Amino acid sequence: MRNVYLVTFFIAVLIVSVFGLRGRHFTQPPIEVFPEWAFPGMKHQPKYKPQSESKFFADGRTDRPIPANTVSRTELRTDDELYLGKAADGSWLRGFPKSITVDAQLMARGHERFSIYCAPCHGALGDGNGITKQYGMGATPTYHDTRLREIAEGEIFNTITHGKTNMLPYADKVTPHDRWAIILYVRSLQRAQNGTVADVPADHRSELGLK
Amino acid sequence: MSNIFPKSANKLPLQIVIYLVVLVGLATAGVTYYMTPKYTRVGYAPVQPVPYSHALHVGQLGLDCRYCHSNIEQSGYANLPTAQTCMNCHSMVKKDSPLLAVVRKSYETGESVPWVQIHQTPDYVYFNHAVHVNRGVSCVECHGKINEMEVVSHQKSLSMGFCLDCHRNPEAHVREKADIFNLDSPTIATKSGTEAGVKFVHDWKIKPPQSCTGCHR
Numbered sequence: 278m279r280n281v282y283l284v285t286f287f288i289a290v291l292i293v294s295v296f297g298l299r300g301r302h303f304t305q306p307p308i309e310v311f312p313e314w315a316f317p318g319m320k321h322q323p324k325y326k327p328q329s330e331s332k333f334f335a336d337g338r339t340d341r342p343i344p345a346n347t348v349s350r351t352e353l354r355t356d357d358e359l360y361l362g363k364a365a366d367g368s369w370l371r372g373f374p375k376s377i378t379v380d381a382q383l384m385a386r387g388h389e390r391f392s393i394y395c396a397p398c399h400g401a402l403g404d405g406n407g408i409t410k411q412y413g414m415g416a417t418p419t420y421h422d423t424r425l426r427e428i429a430e431g432e433i434f435n436t437i438t439h440g441k442t443n444m445l446p447y448a449d450k451v452t453p454h455d456r457w458a459i460i461l462y463v464r465s466l467q468r469a470q471n472g473t474v475a476d477v478p479a480d481h482r483s484e485l486g487l488k
Numbered sequence: 489m490s491n492i493f494p495k496s497a498n499k500l501p502l503q504i505v506i507y508l509v510v511l512v513g514l515a516t517a518g519v520t521y522y523m524t525p526k527y528t529r530v531g532y533a534p535v536q537p538v539p540y541s542h543a544l545h546v547g548q549l550g551l552d553c554r555y556c557h558s559n560i561e562q563s564g565y566a567n568l569p570t571a572q573t574c575m576n577c578h579s580m581v582k583k584d585s586p587l588l589a590v591v592r593k594s595y596e597t598g599e600s601v602p603w604v605q606i607h608q609t610p611d612y613v614y615f616n617h618a619v620h621v622n623r624g625v626s627c628v629e630c631h632g633k634i635n636e637m638e639v640v641s642h643q644k645s646l647s648m649g650f651c652l653d654c655h656r657n658p659e660a661h662v663r664e665k666a667d668i669f670n671l672d673s674p675t676i677a678t679k680s681g682t683e684a685g686v687k688f689v690h691d692w693k694i695k696p697p698q699s700c701t702g703c704h705r
Contacts, residue, residue: 414580449570
């Protein structure tokens with residue numbers, strides 16, 4: 278009987294030494310406890326998921342591009358002010374499109390989106406001193422010069438949508454509504470950086486240590 | 489008739505029973521320890537086509553998760569970034585690095601970068617990222633401290649028990665809206681006590697389903 282226990286013990290030691298303990302790092306695909314051949318179509322169902330591989334389509338993707346000359350439902354963009362930043366006469370829109378409500382909520386949204394997508398290069402203040410500057414991204418312009426203070430809102434919209442010089446397009450990440458929110462926030466940054474004591478209401482000046 | 493069996497054989501049936509109990513106990517222990525995602529999946533850190541470091545980009549540079557995983561708040565699926573997302577910076581920063589050759593090729597030709605998926609639920613589980621991040625569940629709850637990982641590895645088991653731990657006690661896991669994408673942030677419960685967590689769950693109408701069809705379809 279003692280021999281049987283010894284053999285069992287050695288088998289247990291063998292299993293632990295082969296399979297190891299929990300939590301070690303490994304690069305091979307994980308073992309499946311219920312393998313695909315025994316339970317077909319459960320864990321891996323024959324269906325397409327986003328950004329996964331397809332053996333059917335020539336480009337190997339399940340995600341399909343939108344066919345030429347078609348528009349998805351709800352994606353028809355006829356409002357040139359909202360989607361192109363252009364006024365009725367074809368010039369860059371000044372101010373905000375009629376369908377955008379400019380309020381504190383839009384400003385908060387703009388602040389949030391600016392911090393995610395713009396601040397890495399343009400900096401939290403919009404002065405062009407984002408973190409990427411330390412890593413070799415040169416010549417990110419500051420928002421606080423006359424040209425960009427006076428630029429039309431519609432042209433900023435176009436720059437976010439299509440990019441400009443070194444800046445690549447952000448249309449896939451920032452929705453048209455969010456682009457207008459960001460523009461609003463950029464305008465507030467420009468206003469703040471060029472403010473004077475006269476801009477602060479008299480009864481709030483003491484809070485900022487101003488006279 | 490001579491004695492075929494020695495006298496010690498009288499004890500044998502009992503000894504066999506005891507041995508079987510020990511054996512079943514060992515087998516149960518082995519199955520419990522090994523046949524679970526805590527063993528099979530935790531620690532999975534595949535070699536990726538580009539050695540992208542979250543520790544550098546998120547931890548050190550402070551990029552937001554949403555800079556790359558940009559549809560996370562609208563989509564059930566957490567998208568991987570397009571090659572253009574990388575090129576936003578890498579068209580200027582380290583633009584000739586051989587490590588980024590795959591990304592440059594993808595950007596030029598439109599071919600996919602063959603990233604290896606690490607966190608994967610079975611196809612019969614419907615997990616919706618947007619619902620979770622918009623309802624106080626931070627990335628860190630399921631993915632661990634990605635912002636400190638040079639190489640991303642599977643940290644939590646993502647087993648059904650893991651899901652239910654949180655679905656039954658959401659108050660212990662929720663975070664303020666502003667902290668969702670800050671992986672170093674504390675939960676509301678650790679910051680302001682369990683009652684604040686309970687209040688948040690109530691105010692935000694967080695009602696995590698515990699029925700089968702909540703997640704299985």
